[in-house]
Amino acid sequence: MTVFTPERRSQVMAMLERAVAPPIWNAWGRRLELRETGDNAFQVPAPNEFYRSLLEKELRTKLEDVFRQLFGTVPSISFEVDSGFEVPVTAPAGAPIAVTAPPGQRPENPVQLNPAYVFESFVTGPSNRLAHAAAMSVAETPGRFYNPLFVYGGAGLGKTHLLQGICHAILRARPASQLIYVSCERFVNDYISALEKKRVESFRTRYRSADLLVVDDVHFLSGKEASQEEFFHTFDTLYMAGRQIVLSSDSSPRDIRTLKERLVSRFASGFSVAIDPPTYEMRVAIMRRVAENMHKDLPGDVANFVAGAVHSNVRELVGAVNRIIGMASLSQRPLDLALAQEVLRTERFSRPTQVAVPQILELVARYYGRKQSELTAKTWRKSTSLARQVAIYLAKRHTNLSLKEIGTHFGHRDHTTVLYAIRRIDELLPQRPDLQRDLDTLGQQILA
Numbered sequence: 001m002t003v004f005t006p007e008r009r010s011q012v013m014a015m016l017e018r019a020v021a022p023p024i025w026n027a028w029g030r031r032l033e034l035r036e037t038g039d040n041a042f043q044v045p046a047p048n049e050f051y052r053s054l055l056e057k058e059l060r061t062k063l064e065d066v067f068r069q070l071f072g073t074v075p076s077i078s079f080e081v082d083s084g085f086e087v088p089v090t091a092p093a094g095a096p097i098a099v100t101a102p103p104g105q106r107p108e109n110p111v112q113l114n115p116a117y118v119f120e121s122f123v124t125g126p127s128n129r130l131a132h133a134a135a136m137s138v139a140e141t142p143g144r145f146y147n148p149l150f151v152y153g154g155a156g157l158g159k160t161h162l163l164q165g166i167c168h169a170i171l172r173a174r175p176a177s178q179l180i181y182v183s184c185e186r187f188v189n190d191y192i193s194a195l196e197k198k199r200v201e202s203f204r205t206r207y208r209s210a211d212l213l214v215v216d217d218v219h220f221l222s223g224k225e226a227s228q229e230e231f232f233h234t235f236d237t238l239y240m241a242g243r244q245i246v247l248s249s250d251s252s253p254r255d256i257r258t259l260k261e262r263l264v265s266r267f268a269s270g271f272s273v274a275i276d277p278p279t280y281e282m283r284v285a286i287m288r289r290v291a292e293n294m295h296k297d298l299p300g301d302v303a304n305f306v307a308g309a310v311h312s313n314v315r316e317l318v319g320a321v322n323r324i325i326g327m328a329s330l331s332q333r334p335l336d337l338a339l340a341q342e343v344l345r346t347e348r349f350s351r352p353t354q355v356a357v358p359q360i361l362e363l364v365a366r367y368y369g370r371k372q373s374e375l376t377a378k379t380w381r382k383s384t385s386l387a388r389q390v391a392i393y394l395a396k397r398h399t400n401l402s403l404k405e406i407g408t409h410f411g412h413r414d415h416t417t418v419l420y421a422i423r424r425i426d427e428l429l430p431q432r433p434d435l436q437r438d439l440d441t442l443g444q445q446i447l448a
């Protein structure tokens with residue numbers, strides 16, 4: 001082929017359009033450049049390395065096929081980073097979306113948000129200012145600057161609040177948005193049930209047609225290879241289509257254990273930002289806000305005392321204030337320092353016994369996708385042994401029960417069996433980082 005005339009170019013583009021998935025074509029197609037760099041040689045520019053590799057993956061063979069069919073030759077095509085080339089942008093507000101799931105395949109209630117988790121109620125300070133600013137920017141111009149936005153930090157520091165804040169803001173500004181907010185656990189469970197019911201296609205259509213995909217607690221993918229694989233493709237499809245992705249996790253992308261490198265690199269390819277534990281001043285401000293919402297005045301000494309006692313977890317802080325205020329109205333006592341001290345002191349001592357084995361069983365069964373009865377059955381099946389051992393291990397850790405008492409909850413086993421299960425987990429832990437993570441996640445759920 002000698003000259004790549006404008007006619008030839010439109011022929012190529014028209015044919016390529018039919019080969020490329022619509023959301024990707026909408027984002028890229030019209031702007032896709034084919035720069036002729038020599039005889040039968042082309043260059044395709046991309047805004048950064050990440051898009052470069054995605055574009056190459058998506059387009060190389062398709063382009064080659066198109067050229068072969070049209071002109072009988074396969075050109076040499078190189079995909080190159082050209083920083084002057086702009087990142088594609090999501091469909092404008094309110095614009096019809098190219099691909100949407102047929103109505104029957106939409107989830108009943110696709111977005112379940114906590115109405116309290118809005119930006120307005122989020123107290124900012126040095127520990128979360130950057131994360132907050134990035135979240136605001138994403139809400140204003142999704143798909144543009146921070147994609148994916150990856151927010152990480154310890155439990156109870158406001159990740160979910162911030163992620164849902166983005167969703168609320170976007171739904172307010174663009175009610176027609178196809179927004180999906182899910183916990184990662186929900187994503188994984190949806191995927192598993194789609195596999196079981198042979199509905200993987202509709203699962204894919206649903207997740208891959210979102211304008212904005214928000215997945216909370218992606219560390220949950222740790223050790224779950226098939227789900228990671230699925231998530232990886234969902235991610236690429238949306239990302240290529242210029243759709244905004246927002247993720248949260250308890251650690252930075254690189255620190256999520258047993259996460260495949262290609263997911264790590266995707267998670268880290270946009271903007272990662274940490275939320276740290278709140279400063280003293282933020283803790284006081286957060287408590288004041290909670291009290292205000294309940295139309296109560298929080299005396300200075302009470303706020304100081306609680307801010308000094310609960311430092312590393314906003315959820316606990318909010319919980320403490322709620323309980324102090326609740327106790328004051330229940331017992332009709334003044335909301336003062338003595339009451340606050342009393343409430344916090346009793347909580348410290350009573351925590352371990354507040355967790356009951358059935359609650360642990362329920363969480364563990366759900367986590368591993370088992371029935372509770374499988375964990376407590378008289379006859380033990382090998383396939384459930386890990387889940388059962390984990391449940392026993394957590395029962396030991398989070399209750400004050402003796403080995404014998406724990407045994408009664410697990411098919412009336414004697415204490416040696418219980419001890420064996422605990423030892424077994426202890427043995428496995430050093431070689432199984434995914435197991436450690438399971439235990440951490442479950443431990444958090446138990447204490448939540």
Ligand code: ADP
Nearest residue numbers: 121122123155156157158159160161314315318
């Ligand atoms: P995470 O998802 O990081 O575990 P959450 O978002 O669930 O934490 O936050 C736990 C609780 O603390 C929620 O009630 C949330 O509203 C509150 N919270 C966290 N950070 C803030 C903040 N900066 N301002 C106001 N409330 C906050």
Ligand code: MG
Nearest residue numbers: 159160216217
């Ligand atoms: Mg959360």
